Structures are given as structure tokens and as C-alpha cells.
Amino acid sequence: MSRASVLALIPLPRPAREAIEARYELCLAPDLNSDEAIGRFRESGVRAVVTNGSVGLTAAQMERLPKLEIICAFGAGHENIDSAAAGARGIVVTHAPGANDATVADHALGLMLALARGFTLLDPAVRRGEWNSARTERPTLNGGRLGLVGLGRIGAKIAVRAAAFDMHVSYLTRHPRADLPWQHYTDVEQLARDSDFLVLACPGGAATRHLVDARVLAALGPKGVLVNISRGSVVDTAALIAALEAGSIAGAGLDVFEAEPDLPAALLACRNTVLTPHIAGRSPAAIAAQTDMLLGSLAAHFEEGKAPFAVA
Structure with a gap:
């Protein structure tokens, strides 16, 4: 029996690839790019696509792959x-829910700490011998006000970590969660106004x-910090x-960008960013978790006809 053809539209870690x-x-x-890859391999009878x-993957791209059965998001x-x-x-669509929640939450707290304590500025200052001039007071997370836009798996883990720093946690979702002690908001501008981070x-x-957008950033204010670990499209660059x-906000910690990996030169020039x-x-x-879930989805689909982690 011939092996199923799987088209990867993204770079894959070596363990996943092997x-x-x-x-x-x-x-x-x-x-x-995706269109070029599909054009090159469409005649190979692609039955699965790995993307993120x-x-x-667009409807038009799916039409160019007539034997496509399953699309797996790596993440x-x-x-x-x-x-x-x-x-x-x-066509079945699967993803890897929960695989990297803890890692993303850790990263968010790292960006918050780096911006508050000025790590990226202090380290080179010390190396330049600017010991005394660098020893100015810096804000910290303790007692600060955290506003979370979104409280899914990752948002909830960020909130728990922030609570361990004795931060005051608030969150924005369509509906409040009665099982949580944190303050609920439905207006992002008001949440920004009441947040330090x-x-x-x-x-x-x-x-x-x-x-x-500009309105929300103005509400965050000159002492406020923005951190984005969601998608670059959420922020008006x-x-x-x-x-x-x-200086309308104090700084920004960004892991995602609108046109990544091509970043505007003006953003790269801003020193109040990480x-x-x-x-x-x-x-x-x-x-490892994402790889296991990807392989599990492919195997279950091709061998059992029903993949786990299907998108509802």
C-alpha cells in the first residue's frame, strides 16, 4: 500500500519531520510560500496538509488539492x-489545544518582568561600565494591575502566574466566568485604562x-505596558x-507582529520594547506535545477515520 502524501507548508522541528x-x-x-508549495506538489496526491x-489554508488553496482529507494545525x-x-x-481540521499553554504563559510573564525591571537596558549598561547611572528605581509586578484580553487556556495560566506576584487581575471576555475571582470587563478601552499591564x-x-488601536493605547497611558503573545493582527502597528x-505608553513586549518576520524599521528603533x-x-x-498530537491526528484519521483534536 502506498504511503499517504503529507504537505507541510511550514518549517517543522526535526523530530516532527522525521x-x-x-x-x-x-x-x-x-x-x-504556500501557493508555490501547493503548485509544486499538487500532482503528488496530497491527502494531508500541515500548517499553522x-x-x-484558504478555500482556493484547498480546491487545488482534490485529494485533501485532513488539515493539521501545528499548534x-x-x-x-x-x-x-x-x-x-x-475535510477534517485539527489542532493541538493546550500543547504550549504553559510555555506561552511563562513567556508573557518574562516579557512583563523584562519591561518593568528594564533587563534589556540594564544588562548593556552594566557592560559599558555605567553602574551608577543605571541604578535608578524601576517598577515591578508586585501589586500591579494586570488586564488580560482573553481568558482561555493561556490567559488563565497567565492570570494564575500574575496572582503569584500579588497582581490585581482583571480580564475581558464576552461573558464573565462565575468560577473566577477576578474582575470582568466587556470594554477593552476601560480595561486598558484600569491596567498597568x-x-x-x-x-x-x-x-x-x-x-x-490608538484609542486603547491612549487609555493605557504613559505608565502602561502592552504585551502581545496572541497574534500580531490584534494590534494596530x-x-x-x-x-x-x-511616550504615550511606557513600553511594549511583542512576540507576534502583523507582517512577521518583516518588522517596520520604526518599531525596531524603539528602545522601550522587548x-x-x-x-x-x-x-x-x-x-514534543505538538508533535505527538499532530502524529496522533494523522494516524487516527488514516487508520481509524476519525481524528482527535478536531476543530469544532
Whole structure:
């Protein structure tokens, strides 16, 4: 029996790549964009696509793969996969919920601490011999006000970690959760106004595009810090750059960007930022969990006809 053909539209960690190659015919084109990769491998009878929430898969791209049966998001995000179009074609969509929640939450707290305590500025100052001039007081997390936009798995873990720093936690969701002790908001501008740290832990997609705009940043204010570990599309980049340059907010910690990996030069020039390369969800444990869930979905689909972790 011939092995199923699996097309990866994203770079895969070596363990994941080797595990797929051991069981399936892997079509991998890391240097091509999605359309080019599909064009190259469409004749190979692709039955599965591996992608992620950022790259996604469109309805038009699905139409070019007539034998496609399953789309696997490598990670929890799947906002740019057209799930409705997939469902209409009988294509299964899976993801890896919970695989990297703890890692992302840790990263968010790291960005908060780095910005509050000024780690990225203090380290080079010490190395330059600027000991005395660098020893100015810095804010800390203890007693600070955390506003979380989104309280799913990751948001909840961030809240628990923040509570351990004795922070005052508030959150924004459509509906309050009666099982939680934290204050609920429905207006993002008001949440920003009442926060020292505004942390974005919501899904990406059209519903949250530019949710954080000039108005919200103005509400956050000159002592406020923005942290984004969700999706770059949630923040209006031009408005953020303007706020950072003007000192309208104290700083920003960003792991995700609107046009990543191509970042605006003006953003790179802002010294009141900590920027990381969409790595919040990457740790050995998280990658191992995502790999196991991906392989489990593929195996269950091809061998049993029903994949776990299907998107509802």
C-alpha cells in the first residue's frame, strides 16, 4: 500500500519531520510560500496538509488539492484555516489545544518582568561600565494591575502566574466566568485604562483585528505596558509605533507582529520594547506535545477515520 502524501507548508522541528517521514510521504518546501508549495506538489496526491494559525489554508488553496482529507494545525491556533470551506468539502481540521499553554504563559510573564525591571537596558549598561547611572528605581509586578484580553487556556495560566506576584487581575471576555475571582470587563478601552499591564491572550482573526488601536493605547497611558503573545493582527502597528515614539505608553513586549518576520524599521528603533521572534510557544516540552498530537491526528484519521483534536 502506498504511503499517504503529507504537505507541510511550514518549517517543522526535526523530530516532527522525521516522525512524519517514517510513516508518510512528506512533501516539504520550507523556502516556498504556500501557493508555490501547493503548485509544486499538487500532482503528488496530497491527502494531508500541515500548517499553522498564521499561515493557514484558504478555500482556493484547498480546491487545488482534490485529494485533501485532513488539515493539521501545528499548534493551537487555526484562525487562518478556512474551516467552513474545509467542512463543506468534507475535510477534517485539527489542532493541538493546550500543547504550549504553559510555555506561552511563562513567556508573557518574562516579557512583563523584562519591561518593568528594564533587563534589556540594564544588562548593556552594566557592560559599558555605567553602574551608577543605571541604578535608578524601576517598577515591578508586585501589586500591579494586570488586564488580560482573553481568558482561555493561556490567559488563565497567565492570570494564575500574575496572582503569584500579588497582581490585581482583571480580564475581558464576552461573558464573565462565575468560577473566577477576578474582575470582568466587556470594554477593552476601560480595561486598558484600569491596567498597568495590558496582556493580549485572545485569538486572532477578523473579529479581533486592530482591537488595540490608538484609542486603547491612549487609555493605557504613559505608565502602561502592552504585551502581545496572541497574534500580531490584534494590534494596530502604526498606532503602537506612534504611541511608543511619543511616550504615550511606557513600553511594549511583542512576540507576534502583523507582517512577521518583516518588522517596520520604526518599531525596531524603539528602545522601550522587548521583541522576540514568535517563540513564546516554543519549548522542548511544547514541541514534543505538538508533535505527538499532530502524529496522533494523522494516524487516527488514516487508520481509524476519525481524528482527535478536531476543530469544532
